[in-house]
Amino acid sequence: MKKLVAAFIALQVAGTPVFSQQRPQQRPARRVLQDAVLGFYVSEFQQQAEVSGETFAKILPFLQQFVQDRFEVSQRRIRALNQLRQAIQRGGSDEDLKRAIRDFDAADADFQSNQEKFLSRVDPLLDARQQAKLRIFQVMADRRMRQLLTSVRNPNRGQ
């Protein structure tokens, strides 16, 4: 069964636009990182969710979409944040500020709606226990990712 799931994952992952068939060296660095992060979340989910192979195969595209959208929303959020800073620094007009605020708030709202969209798609595929584990997975995977990120940025701190 595990072999079947692994083969299915490999098939799914290889077929997605993110995990293209190009060699890693030929992909942009950002895309390579996104692929690695997505692989990490898929791996974490696989280990924690305790779902059947069939259910996992149904959930996987939603998980991929969820991670990709998080990257996209974060890029917009950071861009809007920088626009806010620049508008403040140069004493921009109220219109500039309001536009930057709208962009920032929209990105903030999209973060939340991305989360709700993911859960609303995946929850119907799971029972209550699995739904609970899904939420624990999200928190724990983020926490693990935070640890790894910290270890990279502050190698002397350790994990």
Added chain:
Amino acid sequence: MFGHLKATDFIRLTEGIDHLPAKRRSHLEACARCRAAWMSLESLHTEVSSIDDEVPEPDWEEFRSSVRDRLLSRSIQRETAVRRWTGWAIRPAAAWALSLLFVAGLAVLTVLWNSGKVVPSSNSFETPVLEPAAETTIEAGPERALFDELVQLGDDEQQQLRQVLEASQKGPRQK
């Protein structure tokens, strides 16, 4: 025997003809030159005497009183100045108590200031890098700032993180 009147004789004459000896007096009456000199001196003496009469006599009592008052005033001022600088040392109890209170208060303020001081980020609007969220932060769902930091990683950090992520999936997990 003797010549014309001398200066001393003329001075005596200013005090009165009687102050002049008889011989000199008879010479003055006989000598036209001495008489002419005396007459010119007498007119000058009369004028000077009239000026003397016009100048009032100083009130020596008042002068002495004012000098005494002024000296007394200076003495008091000098004593005040001395006390201003040395008073706190001359009256040590109150002065030292106040000094100790001041130093103690200053020390307490310094300790409070340093213990409660939060160093503000002077360029919080200038640095486009987000502060990493505390690892202990508990969020109900996915961490909002996590991917904000991921998208801001530099090339080297991206490469390192990618390697770490791949290693974490291959190697044993640390929970």
